[in-house]
Amino acid sequence: MERNIVELKDVRFIYPDGTAALAGVDLSVAPGETLGLIGPNGAGKSTLLLHLNGILKQHGSVMVSGLEVGERNLPAIRSQVGLVFQDPDAQLFMPTVFDDVAFGPLNMGLHKTAVQDAVISALELVDMLPAMKRSSHHLSFGEKKRISIATVLSMNPKILVLDEPTSNLDPKHRRGLIDLLKDLPITKIIATHDLEFVVEICGRVAILDRGAIVSHGSVLSILSDKPLLESHGLEVPHSLRKDAHHHIGALGESSLHPTLESIK
Amino acid sequence: MKHAFLDEYSRLDSVLHRRDPRAKIGVFFLFILFVVLTPAVQIRAFLLYSILLAGLVLASAIPPKFILKKSFEMMPIVFCIAAFVPFAKPGVVMFTINAGFIRLPVTHTGLLLMWNVLIKAYLSIVCSILLINTTDFADLLKAFERLRVPGLLVMIVSFMYRYLFVIEDELERIQTARQSRSFRKNGWLQIRTLANIVGVLFIRSYEKAEVVYTAMCCRGYTGTNRTLHTMALTKNDLYFFALIIIMLITIRFSGG
Numbered sequence: 001m002e003r004n005i006v007e008l009k010d011v012r013f014i015y016p017d018g019t020a021a022l023a024g025v026d027l028s029v030a031p032g033e034t035l036g037l038i039g040p041n042g043a044g045k046s047t048l049l050l051h052l053n054g055i056l057k058q059h060g061s062v063m064v065s066g067l068e069v070g071e072r073n074l075p076a077i078r079s080q081v082g083l084v085f086q087d088p089d090a091q092l093f094m095p096t097v098f099d100d101v102a103f104g105p106l107n108m109g110l111h112k113t114a115v116q117d118a119v120i121s122a123l124e125l126v127d128m129l130p131a132m133k134r135s136s137h138h139l140s141f142g143e144k145k146r147i148s149i150a151t152v153l154s155m156n157p158k159i160l161v162l163d164e165p166t167s168n169l170d171p172k173h174r175r176g177l178i179d180l181l182k183d184l185p186i187t188k189i190i191a192t193h194d195l196e197f198v199v200e201i202c203g204r205v206a207i208l209d210r211g212a213i214v215s216h217g218s219v220l221s222i223l224s225d226k227p228l229l230e231s232h233g234l235e236v237p238h239s240l241r242k243d244a245h246h247h248i249g250a251l252g253e254s255s256l257h258p259t260l261e262s263i264k
Numbered sequence: 265m266k267h268a269f270l271d272e273y274s275r276l277d278s279v280l281h282r283r284d285p286r287a288k289i290g291v292f293f294l295f296i297l298f299v300v301l302t303p304a305v306q307i308r309a310f311l312l313y314s315i316l317l318a319g320l321v322l323a324s325a326i327p328p329k330f331i332l333k334k335s336f337e338m339m340p341i342v343f344c345i346a347a348f349v350p351f352a353k354p355g356v357v358m359f360t361i362n363a364g365f366i367r368l369p370v371t372h373t374g375l376l377l378m379w380n381v382l383i384k385a386y387l388s389i390v391c392s393i394l395l396i397n398t399t400d401f402a403d404l405l406k407a408f409e410r411l412r413v414p415g416l417l418v419m420i421v422s423f424m425y426r427y428l429f430v431i432e433d434e435l436e437r438i439q440t441a442r443q444s445r446s447f448r449k450n451g452w453l454q455i456r457t458l459a460n461i462v463g464v465l466f467i468r469s470y471e472k473a474e475v476v477y478t479a480m481c482c483r484g485y486t487g488t489n490r491t492l493h494t495m496a497l498t499k500n501d502l503y504f505f506a507l508i509i510i511m512l513i514t515i516r517f518s519g520g
Contacts, residue, residue: 055478075484083482089430090475094491095402095422102492107484115492135402137429151483 003066004028005159005187006052011060013047013211021047023211025060029159029187036202036219037191040233044211045191046086049161052189053081065158079108082152086164088144092136097128097147100136104155122154123147126180142173149180159187166194195223195237207232270425273397278325279504280398285407287501291508292395296388298512304380310387312515316508317390324398334393335386342385349381350374401425406493415489423476431469438464 006029013022021044029035037045050056054069054077062069069077082104085091094100101122105115123129126146136144145165152160165181166174178200181188192198198205199219206216209232215222222228224240274281280288295317302309321331353374361368396404405425409418438461446457 050478053482055481075486078482078484085475085479085482087472087475089427090472090479093423093426093476093479095405095425099402099491103480103485103490104483106490106492107486112492135426137426155483 003031004063005031005033005065006189007061007063008048008051009061009063011048011051011062013044013051013056013058021211022051025208025211025213027206027213027216029189031158031187032185033204034181034188034190034202036198036205037189037208038193038195038198038205038234039208043208043232045208046163047211048208049083049163049189049191052159052161053078053083055083075108079104079155080158081161082155082157082159083161084148084152084163084165086167088136088141088148091148091151092144095135096132097123097134097136097139098132100147101150101154104151108155118154118156122150125153125184126150127176141168142170142176145169145173145177146180149177153184157186159189160184162188162190162192164192164194165190166192166197195234196239199223199237199239207234209233270428271396271399271401273324273326273330274400276325276398278323278398280320280324280394282500283398283504284495284497284501285399285403286411286495287497287505288395288399289404289407289411291505292391294509295391295512298516299384299387299391302516304376304383309515309518310383313387313512316511316515317387317394320394320508321390324394326394326397331390331393331397335389338389339386342382342389346378346381346385349378353377403493403495406491407495409489409491410493410495419489427469427472430472431465434468435461435465 006027008025008027011022011025012020014020025044025048027048037048039045047056051062051069052064054062054071054074057069064077064081067073067077092100094103098119101119102115105118110118119132120129123132126149128143128146128150131139131143131147136147139147149160149162149165160181165177169177174194174197178197181190181201188201190198190202202219204216205219205222207214207222207228214232215228220240223237226236229235295313299310299313302313318328321328350370351368351374353371355371355373357369358372358375359370361370399407405418405422408421409415442457442461446453
């Protein structure tokens with residue numbers, strides 16, 4: 001069996017105010033896999049993601065591509081785990097797009113030409129090369145999201161970690177993001193509430209609730225399990241509902257027509 | 265949201281815009297230094313400084329109207345300080361202003377000092393406006409970094425530039441939310457709401473700062489800022505620098 005690229009064992013985290021955000025998480029991710037991390041608000045998803053590159057650490061062990069996440073390995077870990085925050089205004093903090101995308105590679109100690117190449121290829125990947133010299137403040141939300149991803153892609157990470165990548169995106173930009181992520185051949189861990197997005201992009205799903213992984217498995221087996229999902233504040237995505245087409249048909253026949261007629 | 269600029273004209277293309285930011289910083293810094301160190305009585309020197317600065321404005325292709333407008337926005341602050349000077353300095357009384365039962369004597373040295381403050385402040389303000397509007401702000405920051413201005417200071421200004429409008433947008437959202445829920449005019453309540461808004465804004469900025477710092481750490485930040493620059497001093501930059509400096513020296517020491 002191939003070794004897991006991410007291995008979490010009994011990870012616990014209690015915030016200073018006493019909230020137990022993580023209560024013993026065990027999770028493993030295989031190389032090249034796309035894992036969807038779902039769960040209700042406040043389940044601990046963001047806290048868990050911050051453990052993957054050693055920003056938070058209290059109890060338990062986190063292994064990333066064979067390295068124990070800890071003080072000594074932080075530079076190596078952080079260049080391998082690219083974490084993209086939900087708020088692009090937090091992810092993009094430099095005066096220009098170029099400086100933002102170059103921030104990671106420069107901190108990795110790359111040479112000038114290598115940094116420039118990395119920036120250009122990362123921006124090309126997200127189709128935002130023309131925006132290189134612009135200031136992030138003057139970009140649209142969708143553009144900011146794409147550049148946020150470029151800021152970690154430029155570090156050539158082995159694992160891409162995304163926190164709510166589709167939130168606030170319009171359908172067109174959401175579609176663009178799905179296409180972009182599908183084409184990226186690296187390991188991805190994605191925390192999201194967008195279950196349709198999970199259906200399209202993930203190979204496996206884990207449900208996190210009250211700081212623990214309550215269930216994990218293939219997308220189809222988890223996301224079509226109505227009782228399981230509903231007991232954790234989630235619901236079966238529309239595309240997986242057995243009665244989905246029946247619903248639309250019913251609407252079309254019985255409720256839409258009378259309304260139109262009554263307007264006439 | 266609103267797309268505001270601090271440096272509206274910095275993306276024009278002119279002789280001045282094309283100069284290396286470091287050359288411009290040097291020139292404008294020395295310009296201000298010369299202006300400040302010239303005695304107030306040398307009226308002719310100040311006239312020549314103004315002409316030189318006007319020439320630079322013309323060379324920058326920025327509408328002079330814009331520079332005038334911006335500079336007069338700054339002047340009230342200077343005026344607040346300068347307005348008291350004529351009365352505060354002892355010396356030969358020129359005339360006296362009668363304000364009710366108080367008599368305010370205006371002295372010659374006082375007036376001279378006021379002129380001194382006003383003209384020097386005005387020329388310096390125009391210099392800074394010209395520098396900011398002929399240089400891309402990001403390049404300006406990098407130039408300061410290359411000129412060995414402490415990294416922490418550069419970073420603070422850089423964050424201010426990036427987040428000023430983000431905070432302004434946030435404030436606008438809060439204002440809109442407030443307006444849609446409060447429709448009664450009540451002076452005291454309004455002041456109290458305003459105080460709350462300031463508090464909320466502070467907390468949100470503080471929280472955002474924490475997330476930004478975490479995002480920086482995620483991308484390997486360890487305390488030193490590293491940026492990449494493509495600045496290169498050319499011959500033309502050196503000529504520009506030398507030309508202006510020679511003109512400044514001539515004006516200052518030709519006797520006035």
